[in-house]
Amino acid sequence: MIPINAPHIGREEIEAVKKVLESGILTSGLGTGPMVREFEKKFCRFVKAKHAIAVNSGTAALHMALLVAEVKIGDEVILPSFTFTATAETVVLTGARPVFVDIDPHTYTIQPEEIEKAITQKTKAIIPVDLYGLSAEMKAIQEIAEKHDLVVIEDAAQAHGATYHGKPPGFYADFACWSFYASKNMTTGEGGMVTTNSEEYAEKLRCVRTHGEKEKYTSVLLGHNYRMPEIEAAIGIVQLKKLPKFLDKRRKNAETLSKKLGEASKLRIPKEPRGFGHSWYLYTVRLEGANASIRDKLIIQLKERGIGIGVYYDPPIHLMPFYRRFKRRKLVETEKASKQVFSLPVHPGVTAKQVKFIADCVLELL
Numbered sequence: 161m162i163p164i165n166a167p168h169i170g171r172e173e174i175e176a177v178k179k180v181l182e183s184g185i186l187t188s189g190l191g192t193g194p195m196v197r198e199f200e201k202k203f204c205r206f207v208k209a210k211h212a213i214a215v216n217s218g219t220a221a222l223h224m225a226l227l228v229a230e231v232k233i234g235d236e237v238i239l240p241s242f243t244f245t246a247t248a249e250t251v252v253l254t255g256a257r258p259v260f261v262d263i264d265p266h267t268y269t270i271q272p273e274e275i276e277k278a279i280t281q282k283t284k285a286i287i288p289v290d291l292y293g294l295s296a297e298m299k300a301i302q303e304i305a306e307k308h309d310l311v312v313i314e315d316a317a318q319a320h321g322a323t324y325h326g327k328p329p330g331f332y333a334d335f336a337c338w339s340f341y342a343s344k345n346m347t348t349g350e351g352g353m354v355t356t357n358s359e360e361y362a363e364k365l366r367c368v369r370t371h372g373e374k375e376k377y378t379s380v381l382l383g384h385n386y387r388m389p390e391i392e393a394a395i396g397i398v399q400l401k402k403l404p405k406f407l408d409k410r411r412k413n414a415e416t417l418s419k420k421l422g423e424a425s426k427l428r429i430p431k432e433p434r435g436f437g438h439s440w441y442l443y444t445v446r447l448e449g450a451n452a453s454i455r456d457k458l459i460i461q462l463k464e465r466g467i468g469i470g471v472y473y474d475p476p477i478h479l480m481p482f483y484r485r486f487k488r489r490k491l492v493e494t495e496k497a498s499k500q501v502f503s504l505p506v507h508p509g510v511t512a513k514q515v516k517f518i519a520d521c522v523l524e525l526l
């Protein structure tokens with residue numbers, strides 16, 4: 161089976177982990193061991209942010225950003241439903257209410273006009289998601305946030321290497337939250353990062369990461385244990401160095417697929433609008449006019465041929481049993497997209513021969 165995504169770990173990562181184990185420094189009480197500090201410094205440079213705070217998952221990154229933005233019970237946070245559960249789950253964990261709004265049917269990212277319609281007296285923050293690795297419309301979102309005095313937390317968990325008008329994720333946000341889960345464009349096994357250009361936010365994020373402490377055993381804020389272990393940071397340093405090559409390969413595979421699949425009239429291939437640089441975390445196509453059963457039948461046939469298809473996301477969050485209680489409006493585009501999309505493997509381990517095989521199978525089965 162060609163997996164939809166896979167980690168790419170080599171000798172260098174193994175050596176880096178060995179070195180950490182031999183050093184005996186596995187973590188640091190305040191979350192600032194030597195590997196973590198080096199990883200944060202290098203990640204800052206990569207995403208052109210002033211501060212980077214490494215944590216143990218992308219979910220922790222989102223939760224921490226929400227806590228530092230002082231999102232709490234009684235507040236509302238606007239976000240898409242067409243995303244991974246963690247985006248909404250962390251809002252609920254703060255006690256705030258997630259307010260789901262619809263997506264653009266071509267880019268699958270949150271629609272700025274829908275954000276404006278959903279703003280109330282209680283709105284505190286917006287979480288745009290750079291879905292599949294394509295940036296949300298960040299300039300428009302930042303303008304809305306400024307007008308209504310809202311915090312922007314960009315969910316960049318899928319967007320390592322993405323650009324928006326030449327800028328990396330986080331440029332038009334108060335916080336950007338990243339994931340280094342094993343399937344991501346770069347991995348630390350599990351792991352995450354928050355980046356910000358605010359000194360004040362950065363200081364609070366460092367506290368919240370480790371029980372709200374600035375010094376050991378003296379909490380000044382409500383915190384958690386969201387520290388990144390040294391082993392993870394050591395893997396992250398190596399993966400970050402390899403990331404440009406990984407991204408090149410993803411792009412090459414995506415472009416080959418687009419060239420071949422472009423001829424299929426029933427299939428909508430993913431867009432990279434002008435001014436946007438896709439990170440190609442997921443190459444997501446759409447079966448126009450289909451319902452879920454037609455789409456799912458095609459997926460079964462592709463899987464039978466050894467192609468690891470993924471569906472991101474069906475159901476969307478607002479239709480999940482736990483999250484139905486937060487449903488306010490019908491999300492027409494989200495619900496339609498969730499029944500028609502599916503993603504094809506483009507990760508760096510997919511060879512040119514496999515890309516051709518994937519495209520040929522899709523065209524034949526269509």
Ligand SMILES: Cc1ncc(COP(=O)(O)O)c(C=O)c1O
Pocket residue numbers: 217218219220243244246247289315317318338339340341350351352
């Ligand atoms: C859009 C999005 N947000 C948040 C997360 C959460 O990241 P993690 O799995 O590292 O907790 C993910 C990762 O799967 C994601 O894809």
